[in-house]
Amino acid sequence: MGRQQLPSGITKVTVKNRRTGKPEPRWRVQLNIGEGDQRHQVRRSFTTEAAARSFRSKTLGDVEAGAYVRGSHRTIEQACADWLTSKHNLKSSTRRGYISALQPVRDQLGEIAVQKLTKRDLDDLVVQLRAGQVERALDDGTTKARKKYAARTINKMIGTLSQVLASEQAQGHLARNVAALVDHVPVEAKEYRTLTEAEMYRVLDHQCRDRHLWTLALYGLRRGEIAGLRWCDVDLTAGTVTIRETRVDGVEGIVVDTPKSRTSARTLPMPVDVVKALKAARKQQWRERLALGEAYAGGEYLASDEAGRPLNTWQISAGWERVLRDLGIERVRLHDARHTCGTLMHLRGVPIREIAQWLGHSSPAFTMATYVHSQGEALKAAGQSFDRVEAT
Structure with a gap:
């Protein structure tokens, strides 16, 4: 059986290994996505033909299904700031609550690209907040350790961030909402004392x-x-x-x-x-x-x-x-x-x-x-x- 021809968009090239100096094969994928002002190229390089074919197939399938998300360097900080700005009808006290809920995420993960945020990033943050191992920046440039976060406070943080990421997903900036995958922390029923x-x-x-x-x-x-x-x-x-x-x-x-x-x-x-x-x-x-x-x-x-x-x-x-x-x-x-x-x-x-x-x-x-x-x-x-x- 003759060798299967490469599909359009995939090219086999030979490159020199920087460590050994020996020539090695690479499979480069170059696809034209979108139309008009939205038209752009997607370029990726793979060490195996199978990986290149898989990436091509998935990308074109996502485009066909309307699920394709263009690569972006948009950060968590930008997403949180834009989401808060978009909430035009919030009471001031509610806005203050949202800002407080998102602050640990913005402080610790704000520089991460939205598309690179993982469930593990959020799980690690939850563990650190529960243990009191997260610091917050003060106005004078110093930092101070945050108190251990209560379960309700952590759950509010996860829930608010999930709203932010759901908005990013709806706008086509994100393929999936990883905050929705994070388990909420069990909350013990709090006994509130009333006056006799x-x-x-x-x-x-x-x-x-x-x-x-x-x-x-x-x-x-x-x-x-x-x-x-x-x-x-x-x-x-x-x-x-x-x-x-x-x-x-x-x-x-x-x-x-x-x-x-x-x-x-x-x-x-x-x-x-x-x-x-x-x-x-x-x-x-x-x-x-x-x-x-x-x-x-x-x-x-x-x-x-x-x-x-x-x-x-x-x-x-x-x-x-x-x-x-x-x-x-x-x-x-x-x-x-x-x-x-x-x-x-x-x-x-x-x-x-x-x-x-x-x-x-x-x-x-x-x-x-x-x-x-x-x-x-x-x-x-x-x-x-x-x-x-x-x-x-």
Whole structure:
């Protein structure tokens, strides 16, 4: 049988081995891909004819199937930066979360070409992050070891990077998404402690300047909602609080934004304890305004310091932790005050759908299989569930 003729695009040549100086055969593949402005040449050299034929066959097959990806030096850093830029409708706090999730990838793998990123690269990064063996660059040019990453944080990193690579794949820059092949780290169910009913009332009865903030937290408002609440959103006569906006930590500092979700924008009828605390806080801020005169900064926010300057979310959290320390109560995150609220409502028999709307949940999965809007009277009953039961 005669020797099989080489297919078009493959040429056999002889080259000199740089180490031995002896002549050796090579099979060069040169293919013209695309049309018009997209037309380009693919060149590769192989030591065996079989390898050359395999590459030619696969390349032409990918072109025919629309799966061919042109070679590129585009890096992971460029892909991450472009993906973040393309997310036009993100809330500032969400963008900040994405940037934080991708930072270890950009720091450690940013210079790698997207097309050369492997599953092993990501698996190694996960191992290093879990062991606390990854450093991060500081503004002064030095580096500092990162803390060991929790499973949830690592999984968020993998998930966000997978979105980046899926976008690269959709744009034709990448053949496959290797982040989708990385196993997520098992997450142990985290036990969040809530305040007991007795602890809750100790906080509510604690006389301090920002008592109204802790009262709002224990009655179900998010930290960002408390920070964004203005006095114009409070009706002390009707006893209602309307959530219209939030103040949260964004990419470039504190950002005033819309509530977390459509159902987070809500008007709540506040119980007697809350109204009393808000009236006392309003009087205190008026006294501070009179004392400082023109130096007073405005005080339009419920969460303001003695000079009328709005408190940021970190200041509110720090104040909460000081109160718990003063009262000798075991640490509970400020956000878990919402869990305390929901738990006590549930224990007192408030229907799940009313709890969901009171807390401003955007997903019915948080509280029930099918979300149902509550009427004003039902919300009023939910608020009254906190009224103290007098001993007889």
